Amino acid sequence: MKRVRKHIRFRGRVQGVGFRYTACYIARSLGLTGWVRNLWDGDVEMEVQGQPEVIDRLIAGLNQGRFIQIESMDSEDIPVVEESGFRELY
Template sequence: MMEIIREHLIFTGRVQGVGFRFKAQHLARHYGVTGWIRNNYDGSVEAQMQGREEELDKIIQSLQQDSYIRIDWITRNRIETESGERSFSVRH
């Protein structure tokens, strides 16, 4: 079994007002990834995702291929995993 990791991500580009957070939530649930996602006041979207690295990569690839979303830059940093987290939520 592959290692579970957690990443803190910041997405910039056309990422607000295009269904980005809800598509990310759908993909996270599909791939069994936990964490959260929210819009930032500066127009970026921030997330923490926890799962296998391969699954996190698949989510990001799917978001990049969406016709309404345009990701110009992604900042990805590994952080400590959170045990006990069971779902992926959209924060407001």
């Protein structure tokens, strides 16, 4: 199976609404690796690695968050790296 790594920047109501917690929970349950962190300007940044359709399931799950409101996101493919787990950065 093909693995990809994506750098994604989320905009909208994405801080103070459990976005990072939800991202970690869903990503770990799907077996994805990477990290998520808040940015100083109110956006959230993520690098996530796994099969493309599984990454799509993560994003769909985030869109179903009760308080999370993703207004837009920018995504770019970046090189795959060796890592284990999905974590929250501060």
